Amino acid sequence: MSTDSNNNQLTSRPHTRLIATQVMYQVVVKQHHLKQAMLATMAHKNITPQDKAWVQNICYQSLRHHQNLSARWKRFTDKPLKDKLVAELLTLSMAQKYHLDTPDHAIVNEAVNTAKKLKKNWATGLINKVLKLALNDQSFTPNSEVETHNHPQWWIDLLKKDWPEQWQQILNANNQKPPLWVRIYDSALQVKGQQHPHLKNAWNLTETQISSSIELKQGQFSVQDSAAQYAAHILKPKTGEKILDACAAPGGKSCHLLELEPNIKLDILEKEPHRLELVKDNLSRLNLKANRLIEGDATQPKTWFQGPKYDKILLDVPCSAAGVVRRNPDIKLLRQPQHIKQLTDLQQNILLQMADLVKTGGQILYATCSVFRSENERQIKKFLQKHPGFQTIQMDIKLAENCLHGQQIITGNNNMDGFYYCLLEKVA
DSSP: OOOOOOOOOSSOOHHHHHHHHHHHHHHHTTOOOHHHHHHHHHTTOOOOHHHHHHHHHHHHHHHHTHHHHHHHHHTTSSSOOOOHHHHHHHHHHHHHHHHHOOOHHHHHHHHHHHHHHTTOGGGHHHHHHHHHHHHHOOOOOOSSHHHHHTSOHHHHHHHHHHOTTTHHHHHHHHTSOOOEEEEEOOTTOOOSEEEOSSOTTEEEESOOOOTTOHHHHTTSEEEOOHHHHHHHHHHOOOTTOEEEEESOTTOHHHHHHHHHOTTSEEEEEESOHHHHHHHHHHHHHTTOOOSEEEEOOTTOGGGTOOSSOEEEEEEEOOOOOTTOTTTOTTHHHHOOHHHHHHHHHHHHHHHHHHHTTEEEEEEEEEEESOOOGGGTHHHHHHHHHHOTTEEEEOOOOTTOEEOSSSEEEOTTGGGOOOEEEEEEEEOO
16 A cells, blocks of 8 residues: 655644654664654654654655755755754755745744754754755756665666666656555445556556545455555465465465455465464455464474465565565665575575475465565576476566566556566476
């Protein structure tokens, strides 16, 4: 679901600007995830839904365009600003101008007042001077690819290497507000939007204020990007099959499998207890029933696997989330190059463990919401070298790129998230 707000109020109320600055500090400086930072910062505060929407919107915009926005004010400081809280206040102020169309005088006044509330009285003169210059600056041009594309240089370089023809499309799509895709369960439900050309139950809605709608609560539809909706269709569940959804939370793909074929024996595996609760909530909302809900680690099947082996396994592994950056703009600031190696090691370990749990003639659908080849086709290449008893099965995902193994949905193609799939069959 799109977590951006359409709330483009011209001005924020004093406490919302203060809260937003604190949230940004938690993400950029303390390296906390945006959703966690928002929950923690706004907990126990008397904040209206409208104010919460404003904070959410300005934080998403500030993070989505952080490198460019911060460069705009940094050119007017004599030396690097040591106070990181003030720095985030300035970046947030630039977001107000370029993404909320707030009047310049209101931006400056609010920033100065917020600095006082943060007990940064020493900075009020600097903020006043820097913002007036930056807001009036008509000559700014980005000095680097980082400032142009709002991504770390290592990320840009990796995309150029992996996708020399599409890297700019991916970066541009990452910086856009995400669409709201839903999976329609009730065929009689009328929605406003555009139907996916190849997935009849996938709709890109034009009405985005649906998180509390009666239809959602009653299970008439689910929020799920269209790229993710391919998973259940590729796996093609059949009556009586024993299927495992590993790394399952929040359960969208599990529920989709049960919607397509209720008479499967579906085991749902999730390591984190609080995330397993999300799966339970979705099953309950849609009135669906799984065979087993398992709190367990995919790398430690001996602790939870009871046999017999599975006919099919859906393996949506933990990944860099490089294909869903537009929904999680904090990833661009939190993710580091060394994380990719850690993730690929984990992915290969999980894939190797799952290989022993599927019966001969059975299938594993390997999936990620990443566009990095090291997490995708190269993982499959490495796996097949270790497990010659597996082979890939040809898929036909429309609007996807064919890879050495599997297919890649490029971020932004038909307004979809970036997603990778490879279907494996155990032949011996």
